[in-house]
Amino acid sequence: MQQLRYFVHVANYRNFTKAARRCNVAQPSLSQQIKKLETELKSPLFHRQGRNIVLTESGQMLLPRALSILSLHDNTVSELNELAGHCGTVRFGIIQTMAPYVVPYLLDLHREKQAIELPAFEVYEDFTENLIKKLVEGELDFAVMSSPISEPQLMMKVIAHEPFVAVVPSNSKLVKLGTLKLSDLRDGPFLPLSRIHCAGQQIHELCKLGTDKTRTIIQSFQIETILRLVASGGYATVVPLMAMSGEHREGVTQIPLSDKKIQRQITIVQHPDRYQSESARKLMKSLSNAIENLVKKHQMQL
Numbered sequence: 001m002q003q004l005r006y007f008v009h010v011a012n013y014r015n016f017t018k019a020a021r022r023c024n025v026a027q028p029s030l031s032q033q034i035k036k037l038e039t040e041l042k043s044p045l046f047h048r049q050g051r052n053i054v055l056t057e058s059g060q061m062l063l064p065r066a067l068s069i070l071s072l073h074d075n076t077v078s079e080l081n082e083l084a085g086h087c088g089t090v091r092f093g094i095i096q097t098m099a100p101y102v103v104p105y106l107l108d109l110h111r112e113k114q115a116i117e118l119p120a121f122e123v124y125e126d127f128t129e130n131l132i133k134k135l136v137e138g139e140l141d142f143a144v145m146s147s148p149i150s151e152p153q154l155m156m157k158v159i160a161h162e163p164f165v166a167v168v169p170s171n172s173k174l175v176k177l178g179t180l181k182l183s184d185l186r187d188g189p190f191l192p193l194s195r196i197h198c199a200g201q202q203i204h205e206l207c208k209l210g211t212d213k214t215r216t217i218i219q220s221f222q223i224e225t226i227l228r229l230v231a232s233g234g235y236a237t238v239v240p241l242m243a244m245s246g247e248h249r250e251g252v253t254q255i256p257l258s259d260k261k262i263q264r265q266i267t268i269v270q271h272p273d274r275y276q277s278e279s280a281r282k283l284m285k286s287l288s289n290a291i292e293n294l295v296k297k298h299q300m301q302l
Helices: 002-013 016-023 027-041 057-083 099-113 128-136 173-177 198-210 223-231 241-245 278-300
Strands: 046-049 052-055 090-095 121-126 142-147 155-169 237-240 252-256 263-270
Touching: 002 016, 002 027, 002 057, 016 027, 052 057, 090 099, 090 128, 090 278, 099 121, 099 241, 099 278, 121 128, 128 142, 128 263, 142 198, 142 278, 155 173, 155 223, 155 241, 155 278, 173 252, 198 237, 198 263, 223 237, 223 252, 237 241, 241 278, 263 278
Parallel strands: 090 121, 090 142
Antiparallel strands: 046 052, 142 263, 155 237, 155 252, 155 263
16 A cells, blocks of 8 residues: 555656655655565556656556545545544645635634534645645645636535735825725735735736736735735735734735625635545534635625
């Protein structure tokens, strides 16, 4: 079983060094196990062309079957553990433009109301692409991200629609307008979220549609960095609404955008073959409710 896991990681990373690092083993050990698997199957699984690793025809045939075998194994272990009363730990992923706001809010609800029963869980905060890979490989029970998702192996459920808002310095003349169009931001320097985030990609596309004269001066990976720069004066940005949920938002004002279509879909994504324990189902429900409440809470404040 472990050999199949190593094979799947090498197939996904197309690199023995990265796969070994991911599996927490030395590269020679991983390579040796792959060799043993190839010997057992009497067929090479990879073309080794220098640093380039390409699946052979046998490797291409084995990959989906290996994923199915590993999924069946993991699901069986989870079901047997649940039957024996061992709930285990739920592992879920969440994108970086949601995690700092959703996870603390979920925990706050649990502490305040004590009505939310949270199972033991581990959170993996990462980019969409990496979370999709972990879901396909069976490393996560589910993930929270924004759609669309291009991976056909996964299934999605939309749980909320979150608007984007404009954020300007509190002393800006734009505050008096009450609502803004994207074209209202063209006269001043604009600070967009980096395209490396799916939310950043959406913001870039939206602003391109709104005006081709917006002056972009800085792109940042971090929403908090952008908001602090806006607070320093002279800049404007567009961020997801939940990003304004922090306690320390002095010096900036959020303004609704007049186009109601400027929003992102928040989805729970999972692999259809992944067995979801009762703990995982409970956590998904709690997260769904928390996200829906968080978005509604801040929409009421607009």
